[in-house]
Amino acid sequence: MLMPKWRLLLPEPSTLFDSLWDSHVISTLPGGGALLAIDRVFLHERTGASALNALAEAGRAVADPARVFAVTDHIVDTRPGRTDQTLMPGGQAFITETRTAANAAGITLFDVDDPDQGIVHVISPEMGIVLPGCTLVAPDSHTCTQGAFGALAWGIGSSEAEHAMATGTLRLNKPKSMRVRFSGTLSKGVTPKDMIMTLIARHGAAGGKGHAVEFAGEAVRALDMEGRMTLCNMTTEFSAMSGFVAPDAKTFAYLEDRRYAPKGSDWKQAVEHWKKLTSDTNAVFDAEIGVDASDITPMVSWGTSPEHSIGINRSIPNDASQQPLDYMALQKGQSLAGTPIDAAFIGSCTNSRLSDLRRASALLKGKKIANQIKAICVPGSSRVKREAEAEGIDTIFRDAGFEWRESGCSMCFYAGGESFAAGARVISTTNRNFESRQGPGVKTHIASPETVVASALAGMVADPRELL
Amino acid sequence: MMAEPFTTLTSLPMPLIRNNIDTDQIIPSREMKSTGKTGLADGLFAGWRYDTIGGRNSNPDFVLNNLRYADSQIILGGSNFGCGSSREHAVWALAEYGFRAVIAPSFAPIFVGNCFRNGILPAVIDPAAIATIEKADCAITINLSDQKISLDRQSWFFSIDDEAKAMLLEGLDAIDLSLKMAEDIASWQKADRAKRPWIYLGANQ
Secondary structure, three states, X not given: OOOOHHHHHOOOOOOHHHHHHHOOEEEEOOOOOEEEEOOEEEEEOOOHHHHHHHHHHOOOOOOOHHHEEEEOOOOOOOOOOOOOOOOOOOHHHHHHHHHHHHHHHOOEEEOOOOOOOEOHXXXXXXXXXXXXXXXXXXOOHHHHHHHHHOOEEEEOOHHHHHHHHHHOEEEEOOOEEEEEEEEOOOOOOOOHHHHHHHHHHHHOOOOOOOEEEEEEOHHHHOOOHHHHHHHHHHHHHHOOOXXXXXXXXXXXXXXXXXXXXXXXXXXXXXXXXXXXXXXXXXXXXXXXXXXXXXXXXXXXXXXXXXXXXXXXXXXXXXXXXXHHHHXXXXXXXXXXXXXXXXXXXXXXXXXXXXXHHHHHHHHHOOOOOOOOOEEEEOOOEHHHHHHHHHOOHHHHHHHHOEEEOOOOOHHHOOOOOOOOOOOOEEEEOOOOOOOOOOOOOOEEEEOOHHHHHHHHHHOEOOOHHHHO | OOOOOOOEEEEOEEEEOOOOOEHHHHOOHHHOOOOOOOOOHHHOOHXXXXXXXXXXXXXXXXXXXXXXXXXXXXXXEOOOEOEOOOOOHHHHHHHHHOOOEEEEOOEOHHHHHXXXXXXXXXXXXXXXXXXXXXXXXXXXXXXXXXXXXXXXXXXXEOOOOHHHHHHHHHOOXXXXXXXXXXXXXXXXXXXHHHHOHHHOOOOOO
């Protein structure tokens, strides 16, 4: 069918994703994909040495070292007084080899003792490395966290990291677009973690497959930048390419004066540019999902995929599959609230920022966690740790019975070193409840910092709203 | 890195039909012991394959230990195969063990990219077809040129994007292909630098 002539004169309404994508297309490839410009690459010590060494062995250089960063976060020890030594057998080699390779490649490394060290998706925003409208990749699936700034940020493998560093590009097929709109207002005690867990529980761990997800709606607008990061963080658990939020005044205020953010006239020019990064009001998405934020309650996972999650006052579904139930030693129809726990963990790229620690400590203040519970708090970055300590948050955690650690990914995953006791039941602010993710046979229940605190105090899975 | 070209493959597929098989299960972090890309086959599916975490005694109930599938080069999987961590070690471990293809109703996106870069075919067909293949429990043939999986006289088409197909068929290296476009990249960056100078970090940081 021929389009009327006047239609050809009007630009098609476009989505934020279209803008992010189109503004980075260098060339269309013969197969229909695109050669996409990559503005920032971030490595970490778990896979950094492997990518940098493979690049060097192939005789290839990093095209623009000023736009490639690395950090020591994944397996670095988080116990006080740490060095290069880690509890992971052979772990030290990952740290020292990444250091050597990063120095040889001329990229910036935030090393073990650097005041800016921390989890990649915490420190990149802290230093203004991620910016609205940029493309940022890292060999870490939770790179989508940084989409909170209106960036197109996603996780890749090591070979793709080599490609991005060698060429400043990636070869990609454009995913479809999805908008997830959270309308209404969150109830008290309900957090961005509960928003994303609700989405995944309702639509499945593959619910976002083949799509790039824009988070929108008044409940998303109402979130501060740290809340938006938590929301975007688990988009990878939804099997989407990435998740992002259109930048606004909160985004610009967060980034202003950060070390790598533009300054002076560049800043003004950048903000004018970034203000245009929105979806047109009549833009058409390939898929749309609506969630009423006022329906959301604190969420807890019961199984071994983030899609196995329920409201804290609900029972495990009667049609739940048996295998995860067997692993978790739970039964169909059982309610999670009241299930005794062995340990509690606050940390990870999902929930380890200052606002998370402030909210958790407000509930902990003057109280003691239940006897026998091993409880650990790991700030997301060395900066978060310093700022929390300046506010006395560390004292509240310690007095309540929590360990207070140096920053890093820590016990979000078990690399063969430190872990919870074999088979322990852990309530955790992390993002993955996979089998043995946090240690041999460890049963992980993912939840918000508030729910983790309430449960640590009670010694069993508990509703944080009872503390409010 | 050049991968071994993938053209056709005939093998008895090993059924591992669970949804959301994550890369922590394919290769647990504790089994990633060096910064290299090798020495991973022993850790493949370690949590299910051995009877204790970190141990090396076979769990006879896990399909990888079933001698019938000892020479399988194809895995039949469940939906959202390869979800979770972006670790390419999952694909390196599969390749080192001897797998060349995974057939599933859907895959996680980062895993798919990692497969293509290492000569492994991730083929999507619907769950009913997978159930038919599982039930038949005999050798199937994957023909990548025709994008066809055949079992006796039945066959199923799978889609794959043109570039990934060409790369698998010819074992091409993506970085080589992109480096040939260096001039396009340089001229794009020159124009972009004028529009977005703040993206290009220099000595002043």
